Amino acid sequence: MGATFTATREALLRRQGLVFVAPGRATASERHLQAIELELAQLGYVASRRLRQRLATLAPDELALQPRLVAAALAAQVGANVRYTPLFRRFPEDVPRDTSELYLRKLLSHFLQAEGQPCVFCRRVGTTHVLSPCMHVVCDHCFDGANYSACPVCEHHVDRDSPFFKPGRLLQRSLPREKVRFKLLDLGEDLPAAARALFESFCARTQVMSPVDAGDLGAIADEFGEQVLAWLPDEIAVRENVARIFGALLRKCNAPATFAVARAHLATATDVLRTLAVFSGADPSLQGEVVRRRVQQPAPEQPAAGGLQARLKKVFAGQERLPKARTVTVVTHKYRFKVAPLPRPLRRAVLAHLESMHPDGLVEDMLRHRSYWQWLGQFLHPHEFAGRFPKVARAFATVRKKAPDGTPAPRFVGFYAAIEAAARAGDAAAMVERLQARPGELGRRFDHALRVAGADAGAQDVVISAFVAAAPRLANPLLLTLHGHLPARGRPTALRVFWPKGQVTKGTSAPDRRAPLAPRAIAAAGAAVERELLRRLADKPGFETCVLDEGLRDVVVPFNERTASRAAVSLPRGSRVALPAGEVVRLFLHWCQPEAGQTTDIDLSVAFYDESWEYVGVCSYYQLRFDGPDGQPIAQSSGDLRSAPFPDGAAEFVDVHRERAKARGIRYAVTVVNNYAGLAFSRLERAWAGMMLRSDLGGQHFDARKVELKFDLQGDNGVFMPLVLDVAESTMHWLDVYSTGQFEMNNVATSNKAITKICPEMIGYFASGVRISMFELALLHAAARGRQVIVRGAGRVRGFARMANESAEQFLRRIRAGEGATPSSPAASGAPVFAALVHGDLELPPGSVCYALFRDRVIAPIAASDLLS
Template sequence: MPSPIGKLPRRLGMVPADVPSGVAALEFELLQLGFLMSAELYRALAGLDMTELTRVGRRLLHCLREEVGANATHVPLFRKFPDSVPADTLDFYVRRVFSLLLQDPARPCVLCGENGTVRPVSPCAHLVCRTCWDGADFSACPICHRRIDLDDPFLRPSERSVSLHRDAVTTTVLLGSCPDPGAACRELATAMLARRTPMPAHERAELEILLEACWPAALSWLPETIPVKETRAVVLAQALRRGAGELLPRHAGTATDVLRVLSTLMGGDPGLRIRPERRTSLPRAVRRAVLACLDGMPYLLEDLLRHREAWKHMAEVLHPHEQHARFPGAALAFAALRGTRLDPGTAFGRALLARAAGHPELEVRDGRVRATTFASRVETALADGRPADAAALLSHRPGEFLRRLSHLLRVTYARGGGGGDGARATASPLESLEGAVRRVAPGVLLAALGQIRTPPGGTRLFLPRGGTARFRTLPDRRPALPDEVVLEAERVLAGELLRRAAELPPLRRALLDEGLADLVAPTSERTAGAALVRLARGSTQPIPRAERIRFFLHWAEPPGTRVDLDLSVAVFDEDWRFAGLCDYTHLRLGKGLVHSGDLTSAPEPLGASEFIDVDVRALPARYLVPVVFSYNDVPFEELPRGFAGFMEQPEGLFDPLAVRQKFDLAGPAKILVPLVADLWTRTMRWTDLNLSAAGYGHNVAGSADEVAALGAAMESAFTGRVTLWEVACWHAAARAADVVVRRRDGSLCRYERRPGEDVEGFAARLAARAAAQPFEGPFEGLSEGLSEGHPGGTDLAVLVSGDVALPGAQVYALHPYGLGAARLLDAADLLSVLAPAPAAVTTRH
């Protein structure tokens, strides 16, 4: 079986050593994409025969071209873009309308008056004058902008030549050799299974590839516990397909875990945000395994009620009442869920009524079983003004307690009034907090910390559960927490993470980048899209300093369905008032924005591409927001391929080396806002959010208010979030006595733990970026000893740019250029190692 490593070159940063390569030619092709062979990979591939070179070289290049978007042929509407884009969009539109309404092939052209120049184009059959419309510039019908047949006489070769030659390659990713693909797959899968924060959908798909390709050997990779519920569902669904149903009761602790598995089996979302399109019949063995697992769960009915409608649908597949004698607990729970009337005159009714009598939380009314749930008791306590009772209840479920901590503290403080008894009342949730934090995943701790220290005021941003991640905003009118309450909660939460970090292996030295303060720690990546540069939502990065930035969009439509996507840019002033746009209705906005033209169809093999050039210096407004619209309401998930991104100072129309960000268009969304750029501070914030969409004709004109609301909300919504800088400081302070920090200006400084200084004090000094002594020595010397008292090199580096060789070190780098033999980490890996000890984890969190 071919190794799955060939499908994941970017994730691993290496290719199998036993694959062939023509070396020189392949190396040149890789350089044009921004990838460089390491010395060991070059040696391993040298001398292999040409047949194998062709096979594997093509596969490798295809994967890497796909990473940067160079796998598609990019042909915009105006092939001479940006030079040939009309200066007056209205005049261009009027000429199209006149041609559509008045053109006649037997008469002179209504625009130029020439005879014999008007002919139809295929397949739209619009009448096009060969004199008025330049077939060497247009790549589609000038009237409707739909693609036309590539052999249509209207299309003529463009005299414009495009060169992708560069004098020097400035940005490369180093590809290493992989002598043991099986071991590399195992290492990657093991790391993914151990992650403590949810993965985005595309990474779960990668895990499925690894498990499927390596089954049944993959069974030995499974840890004792799989922390993330969605990851667990992917593994258990694979196990059920392969007849390993014994794994289900071992790893599924709740009915919701089982529902995730069933949803995955039916092609749905393991995060339960999207219901499967249709229920799939399950084999009898799978149904028995599922019912047996459910039958032994102590909180079964309560868990079923969490997803009432989904379980009602699943009951039609599981048929729990058919096996009520074998699985009476499951049968009773489903009877209560569905409101089944239990007739004491039947064996089925008598058996379930007798079982219900043994559960005090259940009662029978009118022959139907009713339950009082844990959630209802918590909500009743809060509604009755008893936050201390609610906190006491939630303390038995640490994960739920931490998720409600901010609300509990604010309710407690608001009812206490802020003094005397109020201060005493706030102590109740904090007293429970000390015990709860020991048993909760690090992502939940970080989310709670961010919520508590985010001050009220401004705008709250809500991201409801759902595949399109639609948002809504509200003014933040929550009561403010007293400073002492915030500080105490922060002390407990951060202290627990520092305690866990201190239990990890010590480090000789840690290297940190101050720029990590711009990156939000990824507490959850469930709705994150696949992107070349993986940023957590809310993170900021500098706008490229080149004179020209080019946004790009490419898509292809499925057979029989026309798909019209639009790349647009909306511009706003400092108060988020609409100040202009660049889209198919305004191809130019002053000298700052130029659109390549609107393509309204994207048939294979060419697909369609749109571009917008941005001259940041020529834009007088403050905010710039790119948006991708599905004009005719086709969701992105139906596209055979679709992606967007931006380039910095490209050479030619599409330059792989100039690509700075590229992200896939996926899911049921129809309007995507990837980022918000602030031209005054020259920063852009990663949003990766979808706007609400209904009907037909989505464009900036209909969504400007919503785009402005999103942009205004992003700043305040992420003010208090935990950053990767803080996470890195916790690791460094707890594990190393010697820390080197690279400042934003590129200078280096060095922190050492002072005699008698505790971990909390050292961490606070690092996080605050207090004054420190300069680092003596070159940046390249970080892999060596600093001085006689500090032997060895850097063991852990958390960086924005991986532009230093750190052989053997564990390295996270947002831009992992040239790291060579370093062991690369994901941002989520920095949190996964801060998981609680297995004995401390509860099954319900």
């Protein structure tokens, strides 16, 4: 490992808990091994016996370096790779109770306190200090320098060498006294094999990869280069993933040779466009780039001379001000990317591949991304090769709306225009006739086609028959989406939620005005979907025993992974997680400005609401404590830092006492991260937030062992609502949703309307069951692949054994109904098992396949997305 601790090793460590260490020829001392174990334990990890034995064979210099690199990677995963120093260093002690009084004191200090003069509050002489570089004059009697880490007046970081700052009476415990659930690390033996297995799992994904997956894929491609070409499967299901894979390989390998392999996977012009985007270092989602420009807005025109004189008199009298020019922010979207140099052989290969496509399909596909193709054409120069590639030249002329000689391009009517025309005409049969050529579109528009058919039973039968025939050709994620969607369409719902593409998730809602679907249509389509899913899963390797946790009923099958926040735990959006009673939720935030970057102020707040989502209170920079009737804090902030200079950045914390909140009549506590001023989240050097569960609030502010969630801040939006605490049910709702907010000065008060709309809508949407749970997905696997299914939950363990000649459909219905259940135990017999767990707390036999939301003791678990393949 040593100096070769690559990004691939880091990915396998982070995802699977594997540490790759070549055997040495030395014998390490017990003292050194114990020091390594202690360092890992401080991060919440413990080494397996096999890993410890391998470490014991290393020479002292290797033993000093290798575990340090492992620890650094693990620390970065949970956010323990930076220092967390809040504004009030003795937090949660000594947080001012009256924020208004504190604000008034800061305001008066800013305007009235002068250097060398008595303090404006205590009138003492010789107690004031000038802080640099803000130049505020602060009194060490009125402001406790032992408690502050930044300027008490402006809350910006300053030179800490000032005599104002004092050591303080900080607690000296190295770690708080906490009950810790440690995660296991094990020895990895074959790095290329592990990297290949992970790469192949990315290729098998049946939905767009998350940012974490995409980064790990790029790491493997960079490290193994042309070796990866031999690992490619015959088919890669998702078009955007194709672009991720081959775009990364084109950057590393011989471009023309790699494109020759890629051609078999690039079915459309959009596939080519996305691949060239990744090759150029751009995002393959083709969602455009947000551009913010500060422009000077001119002052309004002045009135005529006579009117100007009259106004000037009012100005000199102090009755009016002359209008001034002001600076405003203009936001635009740019649909292009910086194209990497395209070697001439690669350009010819791209044009030749586009020429091989159907001419109408080529034009239609390019028109979907007209701006990108107009831009890319400047680099491909298609009309220089018009004689050699005439179809490509025609397509670019259509995209540009004119040929190089200036003649207008012919009007083009494509596939989707014909579908919309049939829908407007109320002709469901014509819709289906067109859609049958593209089964995926038929599946996505099945509900729409049924509504176009209306009450006409004959038209409904045409739509249903076409769908049932197309079901075997639909992708697993689409089948699973319909598996959750169809049962909910028998009755009107209060709300529809849409998930438009974008760099971050902004769930858009509207009233549901759709007519309910006919019960027979729902039954026929639902049966076809379930039957097809079970048939596909039955083709996978079988298991004698399957173990499922009922707690996964609250975990949603991942969707829209493109916008999922980078997180230490891959918790799918919309999921709920039960929280243990008694522990305090400590939320944390860290951000850092780029070197020589703009000063940026990000605020961590918690807004409180009752059962009806009526606002109750807030803990934020303008109210540092939110107290209950007894004066005890329901929540308190560590203070507002308004700058995060490179390289250390800044940190904020908020403690939420759930039991006190519940006693106060509070139901929901909403975590809100506001971009108050400065750079967007995506332009910062780093920015993340997270949640710890603490029973001992003393000692270190940040305890890596107790981090339950850590997630990156991303995108350009001003308000991020990552999670909601339901204090009545002791659960956490993971929403991972953004709101546009204002350009600056975002806080809970300005965001309250968005909070009380988005949060209840998202919670209600996911509670409706329209998105199926990981338990339901795992149950489909178990019914199709297992002989015995053990279900753990609610203090009981039930076992279901498949009967002789019992089909997967019959077995599935019986497990759902709880028929034939017997008390059981998850103890394994030694044969491999299939397991889907909330916490990986089982010792699994070799060869087992396990999904675990929290990895804990499970080594090399599969991802949730792997169960969709």
